[in-house]
Structures are given as structure tokens and as C-alpha cells.
Amino acid sequence: MDRMLVLKAISDETRMKIMSLLLHHNYCVRALARKLNLSEGAVSQHLKVLRDAGLLTGEKKGYFMHYDVNREVLHALAADIETLASMERELCTPEESGCHSSEQEYCHTQKHGNEEVRESCHGADFAKGGNGHEHPGHCHCHKSE
Known part of the structure; x- marks a missing residue:
């Protein structure tokens, strides 16, 4: 077919x-x-x-x-x-997904009051800061502004 x-x-x-x-x-x-x-x-x-x-x-x-x-x-x-x-969505990490460095840069240099940016970069669990996920040391997504 x-x-x-x-x-x-x-x-x-x-x-x-x-x-x-x-x-x-x-x-x-x-x-x-x-x-x-x-x-x-x-x-x-x-x-x-x-x-x-x-x-x-x-x-x-x-x-x-x-x-x-x-x-x-x-x-x-x-x-x-x-x-x-029924396909399961895989979490995307910039390093594993082949994101261009400019996309990684965007995610990690924005003022991350925007959950949508964090979620697009790290996935829903990272964006919400939950489920005990360790955030990469170089990322300031969850630090207060």
C-alpha cells in the first residue's frame, strides 16, 4: 500500500x-x-x-x-x-538532538521567565523544574532574575 x-x-x-x-x-x-x-x-x-x-x-x-x-x-x-x-515523545536535549549552537545559545542566554523557551530546550520536566532532574551547570534557566 x-x-x-x-x-x-x-x-x-x-x-x-x-x-x-x-x-x-x-x-x-x-x-x-x-x-x-x-x-x-x-x-x-x-x-x-x-x-x-x-x-x-x-x-x-x-x-x-x-x-x-x-x-x-x-x-x-x-x-x-x-x-x-501512539508514538511516545522523547525528551530533547540540545546536545543529543543536534541543535545548532545558536539554538543552544538562545535557550541558555534568554531571561528564562518564559517556560515555553525552557520547555523547547529541555522538555516539560526541566521547564517546570520538577521530577528531580539535575539541570546542566552552565544553564541559568531556574535561577531567579
């Missing part, structure tokens, strides 16, 4: 409507065109994009092709999105 191709295919509102219709019932181009109040040519173009992304399968019934959604592709996409959503 080409995830980007699938995402681009379903990013169109009309194609999402087609997907929704086809998830409930198999339809041919003519039936989809009537339900969506579109020309058969327009529906065919949308179906091509969805087919090219691997989202549709077709079954010939007489003279007409009836389309169905390839649910395996939707499940694979859902699993990819779930994996992204």
Missing part, C-alpha cells in the same frame, strides 16, 4: 462520499452518479483515483462494473495512523 497515494485519494470530499456509499453497498458508475448528482464521467474519474490507490475492487455484472471498497487497505491505513498516534 502506498500510504501517500491512499491519503491523497481520500482527501477529496467527493471521493470520501463515494467511499462511504460503497462501504454500505456495491454500486456501478451510473448508480453512484445518480446518488451524487454528478456526471458518469466525473464519477469514473474519481473511481480511477480510488482504484489506482488500491482502495476499490470491481466485479463485472452484465454490462456494468460494480465497485466495492478494499477494506484491507483501510485497515492498514488505520493501523499506520494508530501507530503514529
Whole structure:
């Protein structure tokens, strides 16, 4: 599955409507065109994009092709999105993250009344000064101004 191709295919509102219709019932181009109040040519173009992304399968019934959604592709996409959503954020330290020295300089030379700056440099725990984290000796983030 080409995830980007699938995402681009379903990013169109009309194609999402087609997907929704086809998830409930198999339809041919003519039936989809009537339900969506579109020309058969327009529906065919949308179906091509969805087919090219691997989202549709077709079954010939007489003279007409009836389309169905390839649910395996939707499940694979859902699993990819779930994996992204469940990723844990790692704390960033300037030395380990490869920040440019100017970014480290910015963090460590600002008057750090601004928690957002401290958090972007050291992470939420450093910004709040909690959880027993030792602050680097050269940093004056938590010293009173």
C-alpha cells in the first residue's frame, strides 16, 4: 500500500462520499452518479483515483462494473495512523538532538521567565523544574532574575 497515494485519494470530499456509499453497498458508475448528482464521467474519474490507490475492487455484472471498497487497505491505513498516534515523545536535549549552537545559545542566554523557551530546550520536566532532574551547570534557566 502506498500510504501517500491512499491519503491523497481520500482527501477529496467527493471521493470520501463515494467511499462511504460503497462501504454500505456495491454500486456501478451510473448508480453512484445518480446518488451524487454528478456526471458518469466525473464519477469514473474519481473511481480511477480510488482504484489506482488500491482502495476499490470491481466485479463485472452484465454490462456494468460494480465497485466495492478494499477494506484491507483501510485497515492498514488505520493501523499506520494508530501507530503514529501512539508514538511516545522523547525528551530533547540540545546536545543529543543536534541543535545548532545558536539554538543552544538562545535557550541558555534568554531571561528564562518564559517556560515555553525552557520547555523547547529541555522538555516539560526541566521547564517546570520538577521530577528531580539535575539541570546542566552552565544553564541559568531556574535561577531567579
